[in-house]
Amino acid sequence: MRSARPSRPATAAEAHLLLVEDDEVIRNTVRMLLERYGFTVSTAGDGLTGLEMFRETDPDLLLLDVMLPDLDGIGLCRRVRELSLAPILMMSARGDALDVVSGLEAGADDYVVKPCESAVLVARIRSLLRRVSFSPAGAGAASDARADSAVLAFGDLTVDTRGMEVRRAGQVVALTPTELRMLLEFAGSPGVVLERRTLLSRVWDHAWHGDTRVVDLHVQRLRAKIGADRIETVRGFGYKLRR
Incomplete structure (x- = not known):
């Protein structure tokens, strides 16, 4: 690929x-x-x-x-x-x-x-x-975490925010730019619930009230690549990355 x-x-x-x-x-x-x-x-x-x-x-x-x-x-x-x-x-x-x-x-x-x-x-x-072609510093909330560390670790999942590389159990995970940008949003605020509208605005730049199915389907795809239990659904609110 x-x-x-x-x-x-x-x-x-x-x-x-x-x-x-x-x-x-x-x-x-x-x-x-x-x-x-x-x-x-x-x-x-x-x-x-x-x-x-x-x-x-x-x-x-x-x-x-x-x-x-x-x-x-x-x-x-x-x-x-x-x-x-x-x-x-x-x-x-x-x-x-x-x-x-x-x-x-x-x-x-x-x-x-x-x-x-x-x-x-x-x-x-x-x-x-x-x-x-986005700059790593432009990925919303994730930029704050990058000031402390270029590599964020969540169990066997590591996110290199400078090299734009994600690994799971040491193996490189191939993510689309959209999936990577979404993961960076989650990684910048682990344990914090991100509403679907927030993700739609930050990841897709949709200022209008877009279809949140786009968010849900990308969360499913991201879970399939980084682990189904890594991103938790908070019913009625949105999603969060487990610490």
């Missing part, structure tokens, strides 16, 4: 996006919109072509429709996750709960519902790009 590269660009002028959308009108409209904002955009009209282009071009971000011919968006998302930790933004025409959950479980970082306002789409893309 290719790891996410913290040095990847966070600005539109430097970022290369791959848009996979089967509707030609929507595909061209979104491409032109994103190019007006300064992004470089490659496009594909089906899942298999999208997968091949991803392998060839190694884009900074994948913008992916759910309903695709040959290989659907959920399947493509899973295949990409086998290759890379690059951020993935799913697009759903229906906003159906099953689409959202399936996409996030497959490894997507975030989602938007079509039709989507251009400002919202661009904001989500920029947020994901910032997450890939």
Whole structure:
């Protein structure tokens, strides 16, 4: 698996996006919109072509429709996750709960519902790009803990906040930028309950009242990688990292 590269660009002028959308009108409209904002955009009209282009071009971000011919968006998302930790933004025409959950479980970082306002789409893309190239000091509450130690330990789990490396029982844990940023938030305040809205704001930069299922699904994915009992659910409030 290719790891996410913290040095990847966070600005539109430097970022290369791959848009996979089967509707030609929507595909061209979104491409032109994103190019007006300064992004470089490659496009594909089906899942298999999208997968091949991803392998060839190694884009900074994948913008992916759910309903695709040959290989659907959920399947493509899973295949990409086998290759890379690059951020993935799913697009759903229906906003159906099953689409959202399936996409996030497959490894997507975030989602938007079509039709989507251009400002919202661009904001989500920029947020994901910032997450890939974020400075360790910019990860919310976790920055306070870094002043005392670069390596935080929680049982057999260690978080190197400078090297951006996580190990469990000595083995490196491959985390997406979103998962890493979430873990840093938890690690900066062990034992403290973080509300879903707080995590949505800090990790996803969602100032609006976004869908907290994004948080719940990423907590599930993070638990699967660092240990199911490491992050505790506090019903009615949120989550906390066990000390």
